[in-house]
Structure formats: structure tokens, C-alpha cells
Amino acid sequence: xxxxxxxxxxxxxxxxRNKADLFISFTWLALQGFGGVLTVVQRVLVEEKKxxxxxQFVEDWAVAQxxxxxxxxxxxxxxxxxxxxxxxxxxxxxGLLLAPTVLVLSLAAAVAGFAETPLAQGMxxxxxxxxxxxxxxxGIKLVMALDNNPMGRLTCMVLGSLTFVAIGLLRLxxxxxxxxxxxxxSVWAAHCLKQRGDA
Amino acid sequence: xxxxxxxxxWGSLFLHFISLSLLxxxxxxxxxxxxxxxxxxxxxxxxxxxxxxxxxxxxxAPGPNVLFVALMGWNVGLNAGxxxxxxxxxxSLALWGVFITMAGMLIPSCTLTFVATQWAHxxxxxxxxxxxxxxMAPIVIALLIATGWLLTGSHDNPARDxxxxxxxxxxxxxxxxxxxxxxxxxxxxxxxxxxxxI
Numbered sequence: 001x002x003x004x005x006x007x008x009x010x011x012x013x014x015x016x017r018n019k020a021d022l023f024i025s026f027t028w029l030a031l032q033g034f035g036g037v038l039t040v041v042q043r044v045l046v047e048e049k050k051x052x053x054x055x056q057f058v059e060d061w062a063v064a065q066x067x068x069x070x071x072x073x074x075x076x077x078x079x080x081x082x083x084x085x086x087x088x089x090x091x092x093x094x095g096l097l098l099a100p101t102v103l104v105l106s107l108a109a110a111v112a113g114f115a116e117t118p119l120a121q122g123m124x125x126x127x128x129x130x131x132x133x134x135x136x137x138x139g140i141k142l143v144m145a146l147d148n149n150p151m152g153r154l155t156c157m158v159l160g161s162l163t164f165v166a167i168g169l170l171r172l173x174x175x176x177x178x179x180x181x182x183x184x185x186s187v188w189a190a191h192c193l194k195q196r197g198d199a
Numbered sequence: 200x201x202x203x204x205x206x207x208x209w210g211s212l213f214l215h216f217i218s219l220s221l222l223x224x225x226x227x228x229x230x231x232x233x234x235x236x237x238x239x240x241x242x243x244x245x246x247x248x249x250x251x252x253x254x255x256x257x258x259x260a261p262g263p264n265v266l267f268v269a270l271m272g273w274n275v276g277l278n279a280g281x282x283x284x285x286x287x288x289x290x291s292l293a294l295w296g297v298f299i300t301m302a303g304m305l306i307p308s309c310t311l312t313f314v315a316t317q318w319a320h321x322x323x324x325x326x327x328x329x330x331x332x333x334x335m336a337p338i339v340i341a342l343l344i345a346t347g348w349l350l351t352g353s354h355d356n357p358a359r360d361x362x363x364x365x366x367x368x369x370x371x372x373x374x375x376x377x378x379x380x381x382x383x384x385x386x387x388x389x390x391x392x393x394x395x396x397i
């Protein structure tokens with residue numbers, strides 16, 4: 001357990017007790033994730049389990065986002081691997097995928113044809129609107145995690161606004177945006193860290 | 200829809216998903232257009248309806264959205280076995296399809312993620328690692344907000360879609376300012392949708 005980073009500002013930090021705990025926690029997390037696990041991952045890992053602080057979640061989420069593959073899958077591998085190595089990563093991944101796969105395949109077999117009915121389409125429309133709101137709310141809550149960012153609040157807001165305009169309004173491809181803004185922001189952050197004497 | 204898949208066909212299905220895995224920056228869903236081109240247009244192993252229903256079901260059901268890949272594998276296998284009427288033989292083929300597509304989609308990206316993040320965690324005090332995380336933080340937070348915005352904004356007919364926008368905005372406020380359980384909000388959304396009110 002010596003690898004667990006100490007929490008800044010004295011927040012209580014928990015860790016998964018063992019690999020079974022990881023597996024069950026990720027299963028529970030995945031099964032709550034209607035409209036995508038993204039909507040619940042922050043609430044379960046940060047607010048309920050306290051395995052990560054808000055700041056650590058943002059840092060890990062950045063890595064999970066930039067690597068190829070589903071973001072939550074990447075996050076499960078990172079967390080599982082950090083606490084218990086390769087088997088931990090596999091336990092978290094299995095928890096995330098196993099039960100939902102069985103569930104979604106059973107649904108597909110049981111309700112073949114239902115997904116195309118107006119009733120199902122209406123439900124999906126409603127779920128989609130709520131899921132969109134949930135994801136936006138997670139982002140707004142995480143803005144607080146920028147308070148300790150070495151680049152300072154103003155720079156963070158400028159970078160965030162540029163990203164929002166590029167993706168949300170101009171609809172530029174994600175890879176382009178990450179590959180242009182990402183290196184600029186990282187180089188600037190390195191400069192700020194040096195100034196602050198953190199390096 | 201019934202079709203015959205040779206061993207070589209299964210091999211090429213596996214290779215296709217392997218080749219998409221490392222391109223799926225931002226989530227597996229970003230590869231959906233290419234999967235459509237391959238499975239629906241080129242090989243015709245999947246019908247248009249099955250393609251759309253797979254994505255819709257994976258988004259409506261709990262679990263990661265990448266399960267749309269599992270559902271497509273399931274449907275390809277089922278088609279190869281003559282549909283659900285084909286009994287256990289068809290279901291075995293469908294499960295085989297799930298395994299082939301999911302393994303292809305996940306093995307390359309998971310391997311890369313595991314190796315890269317273990318390295319980054321061991322070197323977490325390195326300036327480059329710290330700078331990357333700090334620099335990316337505001338960008339990924341904005342991405343989350345933009346994702347919520349895009350999911351709502353894809354419905355862009357104000358006269359018809361304003362109730363959807365209202366529900367999304369109300370959800371954002373409730374989650375931000377209160378501790379309302381997400382399942383309650385999702386249930387309300389599904390109910391409003393089922394009633395045809397939004």
C-alpha cells in the first residue's frame with residue numbers, strides 16, 4: 001500500500017481492500033451507469049468510495065481520455081493496476097465489463113425488436129437528455145479541482161473555453177484538438193511548475 | 200438475415216477490430232462510422248437496423264458504451280447461425296462473435312494503457328508527467344462539459360427539441376446543486392420519454 005499517494009489538504013483517502021473489492025465496486029459502478037458509465041464514475045470513485053481526490057480524478061481522467069480505448073476501461077486499468085498490479089487491473093476491468101455484458105446480451109435476446117419501437121425510442125430520447133445533463137454536471141463540479149492547478153485559474157479558464165469552443169461549437173475532431181492544445185498546455189504547465197519550484 | 204462465415208471471415212473480423220483499437224481516442228464510439236462501413240456496407244454481415252439498435256441498446260442499458268461492440272459481435276454471430284431460431288448453435292456462434300469483436304477492440308488499447316500508466320505512475324514525480332497532468336486538466340474538464348452540450352445539441356430542432364434541452368439543463372442543475380440520486384433522474388427521463396412528452 002506504500003504506493004498510494006498521500007491526499008493533499010488532509011482529505012480522507014480510502015483504498016480498495018483487495019481485488020474482490022475492486023471487482024465488486026466496478027461491477028456496482030458499471031451497473032449504475034445508464035447512458036454510459038461516465039455519468040457515475042466520478043460520483044462513485046471520488047464521492048462515495050473516496051479512492052481518489054477530486055484533483056487525482058481529473059489527472060487520471062486526463063490520461064484515460066488521451067489514451068486510445070474507452071475512457072472508463074482505461075480508468076479501471078489504471079486504478080486496478082496502481083493498487084494491485086496486473087491482476088488488480090484485470091479484476092477492475094472484469095468487474096466493469098462482465099455483468100453489464102451478460103445483462104446487455106440478455107436484453108438483446110429478450111427484447112429483440114423492442115429497441116426499434118416508438119416506446120423504446122422515446123425512453124432512449126429521455127435517457128439521453130438526462131445523461132447529457134449528468135455528464136455536463138460532472139464537468140462543472142470538477143472545475144473546482146482546478147483551484148490548485150499550477151497554471152493559475154485564468155489560464156485554465158482560457159484553455160477550457162478554447163476546448164469547449166473547438167469541440168462543442170466548431171465540432172473539430174477530438175484528436176486534433178488534443179494534439180494541438182494538449183502539448184501547448186503541458187509545456188506551459190511545465191514552465192509554471194518550474195517557477196513554483198515544484199520540479 | 201442468414202449468412203455463412205468462414206474461418207477466414209472470422210479472422211478478418213478480428214483483425215478489423217484490432218486495427219481500430221488504437222485509433223479509438225475519445226472512446227470506442229469514435230470508430231462507429233468505420234465499423235458501419237465495414238460491417239454494413241462492405242461485408243453486409245450486419246443489417247442497418249441491427250447496427251442502429253446495437254448502439255441504442257448499449258447506450259440505454261447500464262454499463263460502458265463500448266458494449267455496442269459486443270452487441271454487434273453478437274448479431275454477426277447470430278446472423279451466421281440463422282438467428283435466434285437456430286437455437287444453441289446460433290447462440291454459441293453469437294457468443295463467439297462477442298469474444299472476437301471485444302477481444303479485438305480491447306486487447307491493443309488495454310495493453311498500451313496498462314504499460315503506459317504503470318510507467319507514468321512510477322515516474323509521477325518527473326516534471327514531464329506532472330506537467331502533462333496539470334496541462335491536460337482544464338482541457339478534459341471542458342471536454343466533459345462539451346460532451347454534455349453535444350449530446351443535447353445533436354437534437355437541433357428548437358420547435359420540437361426544446362423539452363429535451365430543458366430536461367438536460369434541469370438535470371445539470373440538480374446534479375450540480377443537490378444530491379439527487381442519478382437513478383431517480385434517469386427513471387424520470389425514461390418515463391417522460393416513454394410518455395412522448397420530450
